[in-house]
Amino acid sequence: MQTQASPPPPPPARAEDGAVLPREPHGFFGHPRGLSTLFFTEMWERFSYYGMKALLILFMTASAAQGGLGFDTNKASAIYGLYTAAVYLTALPGGWIADRFIGQRHAVLVGGIIIALGHFSMALPGVAFFYLGLLLIVTGTGLLKPNISAMVGGLYAPGDARRDAGFSIFYMGINIGVSVAPIVLGYLGENVSWHAGFGLAGVGMVFGLIQYVAGARHLGDVGRPTPRAGEASPSGGSGGMVALGLGVAGVALLGGAQALGLVDMTSAVGLAHTVLLIIVALSVAVFGYSFTAGGLDAQEKRRLGVIGVFFLGSFIFWAGFEQAGSSLNLFARSLTDREVFGWLMPASFLQSVNGVFIIVLAPVFAWLWVRLSRRGREPSSPAKFSLGLVMLGAGFLVMVAASLAAAGGQQVSPMWLVLTYLLHTFGELCLSPVGLSTVTKLAPPRAVGQMMGVWFLSMALGNLIAGRVAGQFESMPLPQLFGQVALVTLVAGGVLAACVKPLRGMMGGVR
CATH class of the missing domain: 1.20.1250.20 (MFS general substrate transporter like domains)
Known part of the structure; x- marks a missing residue:
């Protein structure tokens, strides 16, 4: 009696890079x-x-x-x-x-x-x-x-x-x-x-x-x-030599600038200023090269211009948002009443508030965008960006009020910080998930990796500026410090809101 041959097993599932994916029994x-x-x-x-x-x-x-x-x-x-x-x-x-x-x-x-x-x-x-x-x-x-x-x-x-x-x-x-x-x-x-x-x-x-x-x-x-990891492409060797040459030239240039007294890398503050200048120069160079020698057509250049606008909005946002771990953390320690039923709550506890809000609110925002999309009313990427900046600025307006209430060293309720972090979470959920996704959609296909690198540069720049802003915590009146951050972010959000329509036109159908 002849038995029927069993069918061959299905080929293994593979990821986009060709890697064999694991089977999923559980x-x-x-x-x-x-x-x-x-x-x-x-x-x-x-x-x-x-x-x-x-x-x-x-x-x-x-x-x-x-x-x-x-x-x-x-x-x-x-x-x-x-x-x-x-x-x-x-x-x-x-x-x-x-x-x-x-x-x-x-x-x-x-x-x-x-x-x-x-x-x-x-x-x-x-x-x-x-x-x-x-x-x-x-x-x-x-x-x-x-x-x-x-x-x-x-x-x-x-x-x-x-x-x-x-x-x-x-x-x-x-x-x-x-x-x-x-x-x-x-x-x-x-x-x-x-x-x-x-x-x-x-x-x-x-x-x-x-x-x-x-x-x-x-x-x-x-x-x-x-197989391609570790294998140099035909141009890989020359590209590596160019990168090495640029690195050596950069180090030599910085050494010369230090010797001439143009920069000071012997202190933390001076080093922060130097790195800030390097990031700005590198970002300008990348955008300048892409526009002039990147082989882009007119539509791609318009989209690259939108990425440039988002770059500016991104570093302004993170320069404010990252006050959480610096100036707002110092405010929690020095000027916030943290006593709970006779127990002094550590100042660092308030750093968990943003993460809790993200867990609670992220599904709400995801549902909201889907619902608005079905009605044809979902905000565009530039509109979400502007809303994120406005929410961040609103949070710092709360801190201006909290600082005025804390005048003279008076300790204030932690709810000031909780409300600030809530508004900042609103801003983060409007801006942060949109940024990476939009950049990948706007960047020319041959330059997606490069533009993602630029996006990381915007976040690095924002964090550096955040440190410099927080450095004024003791030397500047807090209502003025937080007020300036609020002013910059609100103005940036307002300008971006006014530019939503032309930016959407430049995006060429990308939302």
């Missing part, structure tokens, strides 16, 4: 099982990052008697701005190293190990260990952050309708870490020891690494080096 909320591995890895990484970040400026400005470094606000804010800006800048070489040499999976693992070492370095007393820890965390985050996000996309085959929802779940993991970390690490750091708080951040990253390695089997081939 999914994660209807998504690939590997999403849970990346979800918890990123949750623990954000736990370590935001927990340390909530303590950073408080530790630097605390006196030696309080276990801190005793830095003045100007120096501490410059270091804070340099650190947060560097996190975005290192994402560019971090992605390049993964693409060309070690693959995304190894980049995430190595980056996580370096991050943990950085936190453990900060757990040791001494300024040298502090600076070494910051350097290690910046380096590790540059390897981990861009590549773990790319791996999430790699879990889905082309055309898989679950991709956007998968990123939404992944984003929830980020905000769980953001919400919990300031409470846990903040309590430990402010009530037990700063260094104990930094050490716990390292423990959190180790937890993330353990489950990342344990769950690697669920990732299939996603994130592994592809």
Whole structure:
């Protein structure tokens, strides 16, 4: 009796980069099982990052008697701005190293190990260990952050309708870490020891690494080096030599400028100013080259002009938004009544408010945009950008009122800060998700990676400026400081709102 041959097994599903996707005997909320591995890895990484970040400026400005470094606000804010800006800048070489040499999976693992070492370095007393820890965390985050996000996309085959929802779940993991970390690490750091708080951040990253390695089997081939990774293209060698030459020329130019006294890189404040000038010059050069020698047609140049406008709006937004960890954190410590039934709440606890609001409100905003879209009334990308800036400015108007109420050192209710963070969350949900998506749609197909790099530059620039603004916390009256931030963001939002119609025309049908 002849038996019927069984049909051949179906070919394995493949991601857009050709990697074999893991089979899904047991999914994660209807998504690939590997999403849970990346979800918890990123949750623990954000736990370590935001927990340390909530303590950073408080530790630097605390006196030696309080276990801190005793830095003045100007120096501490410059270091804070340099650190947060560097996190975005290192994402560019971090992605390049993964693409060309070690693959995304190894980049995430190595980056996580370096991050943990950085936190453990900060757990040791001494300024040298502090600076070494910051350097290690910046380096590790540059390897981990861009590549773990790319791996999430790699879990889905082309055309898989679950991709956007998968990123939404992944984003929830980020905000769980953001919400919990300031409470846990903040309590430990402010009530037990700063260094104990930094050490716990390292423990959190180790937890993330353990489950990342344990769950690697669920990732299939996603994130592994592809045949083209590490293989130079025909022009790859010359491109590398050009990049090396430009780097050497840049270092030589900076050395000459330092020798002539044009810049001062011997102090944190001077270094922050120098890096700010470098980012501005680099951004202008990229846009200038793209317009003049990028081979773009008229429509592409108009769209590139819109990206330039969004670039300006982005760095203004982040320069204000990132006051949360600096000037607003100092306001929470010095001028906010944090006593709850006789217990003094750590100032860093308030850093968790934004993450909680994101978790609660992100689904509401997603539902709102879909509902408005069905009615043909969803705001365009420029309109959402302008609304984000206006909401940010409104939050700082609240801080102007709070500062006036705190005149003379009077402590005020924490609800001032909670309301400010609520308005800032509204702004973030209007602007942040729109930015990356719109840039990818507006950029010429052959220059998407380049424009994404420019977008990271806008965020780095915003963080640097945020540090310089926060440096005026002690030298400028707070109503004036917060009032100036409110004025700049509200004017920027108003100008952008007035330009919505012409910008939509320049976008050529892209919303």
